[in-house]
Amino acid sequence: MMNLLTQPVGLSHYLAVSAVLFVCGFLCMATKRNILGVLMGIELVLNGANLNFVAFGSRLLRGGTSDGLGLDGQAIALFVIILAAAEAAGALAIALNFYHTHATVDVDRAEELKG
Amino acid sequence: MDAVNWHTIFFWLFAMLACGFAVGVVVTNNIVRMACCLVASLGAVAGLFFLAGTEFVGAVQLMVYVGGTMVLLVFGVMLTARGPFVSMQTGGGQWILATIIGGALLAVLLQAAFSVPQWMAPKPLVPQAAPAPTAATLGLALMGVRVDKLERPDPVLRKGMSGYLLAFEIISVHLVVVLVGAAYLARAKRALGPRPIGLGGRSAPPLGAAQK
Amino acid sequence: MAEFLLSISAPAWLAYSVAALIQCALLLAVALGSAAISIWLERKVSARIQDRLGPTRVGGRFGWLQPPADGLKLLCKEDIIPAAADGPLFRLAPYISFCTAFCVFLALPFANNWVALRLNVGVFFILAVSGLEVFGVILGGYASGSKWSLYGAMREAAQVVSYEVPMALCVVVPVLIVGSMDLVEIGNHQAGWFWHWHVFHDPFTFATFWIYMTCAVASTNRAPFDLAEAESELVAGFLTEYSGFRWVVFFMAEYPAMFLVSGLASVLFLGGWNGPIPIASLLHLTPAVHPLAGWIGNLLGMCNFIAKGVLGITCMIWLRWTLPRLRIDQVMTTCLKYCVPLASAMLAGVMLWMYLLPGGVWTQAEQLWSPSTVNAATAVRREQAPGPPRPAEKQAHHEPEPMDVVWTR
Numbered sequence: 172m173m174n175l176l177t178q179p180v181g182l183s184h185y186l187a188v189s190a191v192l193f194v195c196g197f198l199c200m201a202t203k204r205n206i207l208g209v210l211m212g213i214e215l216v217l218n219g220a221n222l223n224f225v226a227f228g229s230r231l232l233r234g235g236t237s238d239g240l241g242l243d244g245q246a247i248a249l250f251v252i253i254l255a256a257a258e259a260a261g262a263l264a265i266a267l268n269f270y271h272t273h274a275t276v277d278v279d280r281a282e283e284l285k286g
Numbered sequence: 287m288d289a290v291n292w293h294t295i296f297f298w299l300f301a302m303l304a305c306g307f308a309v310g311v312v313v314t315n316n317i318v319r320m321a322c323c324l325v326a327s328l329g330a331v332a333g334l335f336f337l338a339g340t341e342f343v344g345a346v347q348l349m350v351y352v353g354g355t356m357v358l359l360v361f362g363v364m365l366t367a368r369g370p371f372v373s374m375q376t377g378g379g380q381w382i383l384a385t386i387i388g389g390a391l392l393a394v395l396l397q398a399a400f401s402v403p404q405w406m407a408p409k410p411l412v413p414q415a416a417p418a419p420t421a422a423t424l425g426l427a428l429m430g431v432r433v434d435k436l437e438r439p440d441p442v443l444r445k446g447m448s449g450y451l452l453a454f455e456i457i458s459v460h461l462v463v464v465l466v467g468a469a470y471l472a473r474a475k476r477a478l479g480p481r482p483i484g485l486g487g488r489s490a491p492p493l494g495a496a497q498k
Numbered sequence: 499m500a501e502f503l504l505s506i507s508a509p510a511w512l513a514y515s516v517a518a519l520i521q522c523a524l525l526l527a528v529a530l531g532s533a534a535i536s537i538w539l540e541r542k543v544s545a546r547i548q549d550r551l552g553p554t555r556v557g558g559r560f561g562w563l564q565p566p567a568d569g570l571k572l573l574c575k576e577d578i579i580p581a582a583a584d585g586p587l588f589r590l591a592p593y594i595s596f597c598t599a600f601c602v603f604l605a606l607p608f609a610n611n612w613v614a615l616r617l618n619v620g621v622f623f624i625l626a627v628s629g630l631e632v633f634g635v636i637l638g639g640y641a642s643g644s645k646w647s648l649y650g651a652m653r654e655a656a657q658v659v660s661y662e663v664p665m666a667l668c669v670v671v672p673v674l675i676v677g678s679m680d681l682v683e684i685g686n687h688q689a690g691w692f693w694h695w696h697v698f699h700d701p702f703t704f705a706t707f708w709i710y711m712t713c714a715v716a717s718t719n720r721a722p723f724d725l726a727e728a729e730s731e732l733v734a735g736f737l738t739e740y741s742g743f744r745w746v747v748f749f750m751a752e753y754p755a756m757f758l759v760s761g762l763a764s765v766l767f768l769g770g771w772n773g774p775i776p777i778a779s780l781l782h783l784t785p786a787v788h789p790l791a792g793w794i795g796n797l798l799g800m801c802n803f804i805a806k807g808v809l810g811i812t813c814m815i816w817l818r819w820t821l822p823r824l825r826i827d828q829v830m831t832t833c834l835k836y837c838v839p840l841a842s843a844m845l846a847g848v849m850l851w852m853y854l855l856p857g858g859v860w861t862q863a864e865q866l867w868s869p870s871t872v873n874a875a876t877a878v879r880r881e882q883a884p885g886p887p888r889p890a891e892k893q894a895h896h897e898p899e900p901m902d903v904v905w906t907r
Contacts, residue, residue: 180297182405188301188334190395192327194388195308201384205317207363211324214355215308218331221347229338231293242427246450248335248343249424252350253457257464259355263362264471276366292514318640322587325633345622353629357659360636364652421619421679 185226193219206266206276210259217255224248297337303330321360328352342421428454521614525603532757533750534565535808540815547819569746577742582643591641592740592747595634599751602627602758607681609771609799620681621669624762625662628717631755632658635719635726638748639736650735653826654719654726660830661716664837668710671703671848672696672766685770692774697767700855702847707767709841711813714759716833718752721818725826753811760810761803768806771799 196215203209228244270276307327311320328351335344399405426432430449538553541564545552557563579588605620605627607613617623632654639651673679675696676687688695697707716723727735737745764770778784778795785792824832 178294179291180294183399183402184297184301185334185338186399186405187396188304190392190399191305192308192331193395194392195305195312197391198312198384198388201387202312202380207317207359207366208320210359210362211311211320214324214351214359215311215327218328218351222331222334225335225338225340225343229340231339242423242432245340245343245424246427246453248340249346249428250450250453250457252343252346253461256350256355257461259358260468261464261471263358264468266362267365267472270366316584318584318587318637322590322637329630341617341619342622345619345626349622349626349629353626353632353662354659357632357636357655360633360640361652361655364636364640364648421622 182226185222189219189222189226191219192216192222204277204279206269206278207263209278210262210266213262214255214259217251221248221251224251293337297334300330300333300337303327304334317363318360321356321363324359325352325356328356342424525614526600528608529600529603529754529757530750532807532811533753536753536756536811536815537565537568537749538562539808539812540818543812543815544819547816572746573743575742577744578739580643580739583739584641584643587637587641588739589744591634591638592744592751593634594637595631595751596747598627598630598634599754599758603754605681606758606761607685607765607770608803609796610686611682612796612800613682616680616682619679621673621679621684621762621766624681624758625666625669628755628758629658629662631751634748634751635736638740639726642736642739644739646733646738647736650726650732650738654736656826657719657723657725657829657833658717660833661713661837664709664833664841665713665717667838667841667845668706668713669762669766671706671845674845674848675699675703675852681765681770685765685772688769689772689779690776692769694772695767695769700848700851702844702851703767706841706844706848707763709837709844710763710767711810712832713837714763715814715817716829718755718759718814720752720756720814722821722824723829724818724823725829730823756811756814757807760814761807763810764803764806769802770806771796771803773798773802 192215196212196217196219199212199215200209201212203212224244224247226244228241228248230241266276269281273280304327307323307330310323311327314320314323328347332344332347332352335341335347426449428450430451432449538561541561542552553561553564555561556567579585602624604615605613605617605623607616607620613620635654636651639647639649639654642648672684676684678684692698696703698704719726725735727737729735732738737748740748778798781795784795
C-alpha cells in the first residue's frame with residue numbers, strides 16, 4: 172500500500188481510470204431504461220475519452236518531452252466538452268417532447284416505429 | 287515516509303472518487319441519485335485534469351460540464367419525474383449480459399493501458415523548467431496560431447495553418463444552432479387563443495396553427 | 499510556511515500537511531468570519547433602514563455577539579427531516595452548498611501573492627466553482643419532497659445558470675485589459691492611485707462594473723433576486739423543509755458567497771488590495787526594500803481588500819432592504835434582454851477603446867503632458883485621444899502599462 176502511494180503515477184494509471192469511466196458509461200447506456208439515464212451514460216463515456224486525450228496531451232505525464240499530443244489533446248478535450256453540452260441540450264429537448272407526447276421517459280416504450 | 291508523492295496521493299483520491307461514483311451511477315436506480323453520482327464523478331475527473339497540469343480544461347469541465355450540462359440534466363430529471371422519486375427496473379438477464387460484455391471490455395482496455403512500458407511511469411521531469419502557460423497557448427491555438435509548434439513546425443501542414451480556428455468557428459455556430467433548436471423544441475406549446483375545454487395544454491394546436 | 503517548517507527539520511510530509519491545514523483553517527476562518535460579520539451587518543443595516551436600532555444588548559452596546567447567539571439558538575432547534583424527503587440527499591445538500599462556497603476561497607487572493615492556490619486560470623476557476631453552488635440548492639429543493647421547495651429549486655436553477663452568462667461576459671472585460679486570468683496579476687495591474695482601477699479605465703468598464711454587480715447580486719440569490727426563497731409566494735422556497743443546523747449551513751454558504759462576489763468585484767474592478775491612495779508604495783513598504791516591509795505592505799493591502807469586500811456586502815444589504823422583489827419573468831428579462839446585450843456591447847466597446855488607445859488613457863495622458871512632448875501635444879491629442887480629456891488625466895503616470903503581456907505570457 173505504501174509502495175502504491177510513493178511511486179509516481181504514469182499515463183497508464185490515467186488510462187485505467189478512463190477505461191473504468193468508459194465501461195461504466197457503456198453499462199449505463201446498456202442497462203438504463205430511463206432516457207435521462209442513457210444520457211448520463213453518454214456523458215460518462217465522453218468523459219472517459221476526454222481523460223484519455225488530456226492524459227496523452229499532458230506535459231507532466233510525458234515527462235516534459237514533446238512526443239505526446241501536446242496542445243492538441245487539450246483542444247480536442249475542449250471541443251468534446253462543448254459538443255457534449257450541445258448534445259445534452261438537444262437530447263434533453265427531445266426527451267421533454269417525448270415525455271409530453273407519451274407521459275413517460277422509458278426508452279422501451281418508444282416503439283411506434285417497430286416493424 | 288519522507289518520499290510521499292503528493293501527485294500520486296491526490297491521483298488515487300480523485301481516481302477512487304471518479305471510479306466509485308461512476309460505478310454508483312450504474313448501480314443505482316434512482317434517477318436523481320444517479321445525477322448526483324454523475325456530478326461527483328465529473329467533478330473528480332476535473333480534479334484529475336488539474337492534476338495532469340491542464341488547468342484550463344479542468345476549469346472548463348467544471349464550468350460547462352458540471353455547472354451547465356449537469357444542471358440542465360437535473361432540470362430535465364425534475365421536469366420528467368412522475369412520482370416523487372422515479373426508478374425503473376432492468377431485468378436480471380440484461381444485467382448479466384451487460385456485465386459480461388462490460389467486464390470483457392474493461393479487461394481489454396486495462397490490458398491495453400498497462401501494456402506499454404513507457405506509459406507506466408513518467409520520465410523525470412525537468413525541475414520546473416517553465417510553468418506551462420496553458421490558457422494563453424491554448425487560446426492562441428484556438429485562434430489559429432500554434433506558438434508551441436513555432437520551432438518544430440509540422441511539415442505536412444502549411445505554415446501558420448495548424449491551429450483550430452475553423453474547428454472553433456464551426457463549433458461555435460453549431461452550438462448556437464443546437465441551443466436555438468433545443469429551445470424551440472422544448473418550449474411549452476401553448477395555444478394563443480382560448481383553450482379547448484376538457485383538453486390539456488399539450489393537445490392544443492401548435493403555435494403556428496393558432497395564429498392562422 | 500512549508501519552507502519554514504522544512505527549515506526547522508520537520509519531515510517533508512508533515513511540513514506540507516501542516517502548512518496546508520493552516521491555510522485551510524485561515525480560509526475557513528475568513529469564510530465563517532465573513533458570515534458572522536454579514537449577519538450582524540444585515541441586522542444593523544436593515545434596522546437602520548427601517549428606523550429601528552437592531553440588536554443592542556447581546557455582547558455590549560452594538561450587539562456584537564448577536565451572530566453567535568443566533569447560531570446557538572438555531573443549533574438548539576429540532577432538526578426535522580420530512581417523511582416525503584429523500585433522506586441522504588436531503589442531508590447532503592447543505593454541505594454541497596457550503597463546500598463549494600468554501601472551495602472558491604482557494605483561488606481568491608487577499609493581497610499581492612497572498613493566495614492559497616495561485617492558478618493560471620484563477621478567475622475562471624472561481625466562476626466555475628461558484629456556479630456549482632446551485633447544486634446544493636437544487637438537491638435540497640428536490641429532496642425535500644415538497645412542492646414549494648421544488649419550485650424554489652427550479653427557479654434557482656434557471657436564474658443562476660442564466661446569470662452566469664452576463665457575469666462571465668463582465669469578467670472577461672478586466673481579463674481583456676490585463677491579458678491574464680491570474681487574479682494576482684489582475685490586481686497588480688491596478689497598482690497606484692485610484693484612477694488606475696479598472697472601473698475608471700474607460701466609460702465601458704465603468705458600465706461593466708454595474709452590470710457585474712447586478713449579476714453578482716442575482717447569482718448569490720439576494721433580494722431583489724431572491725426568487726428561490728420568496729417568502730411571499732413559496733413559503734421559504736428551497737429552505738421550506740429545512741430547520742436547525744442544516745438551515746444554518748445554507749446561510750454559511752450564502753454569506754461567504756456574498757463576500758466572494760464583492761471580493762471578486764474588488765479584484766477585477768476596484769483595485770483589489772491597492773487602496774485609493776498607494777500608501778504602501780509611498781511609504782516604501784515593498785519587498786524590494788525589506789521582506790518585512792513587503793509583509794506589512796501586504797497586510798495593509800489585505801485590510802484594503804477586506805474593507806472593499808465588506809463595503810460590497812453593505813451595498814447588497816442596502817439593496818435588499820430598499821428594493822422590492824422582482825417577479826421571475828422580470829428576473830429572466832433583466833438577465834437575457836438587458837444584462838447579456840449590455841455586457842456584450844460593453845465588451846465590444848472595451849475592445850474598441852483598447853484598440854484606439856493602446857495602454858489606456860493614463861499612458862496617453864502621460865505622453866501628452868510630459869514636458870518633452872508638450873509642443874506636439876495639441877497635434878497628437880487630436881489624433882490619439884478623441885473626446886475631451888478628463889481632469890484627472892493631468893496627473894503624470896509613473897510607468898507605462900504592460901499591455902503586451904498577452905503575447906509574452
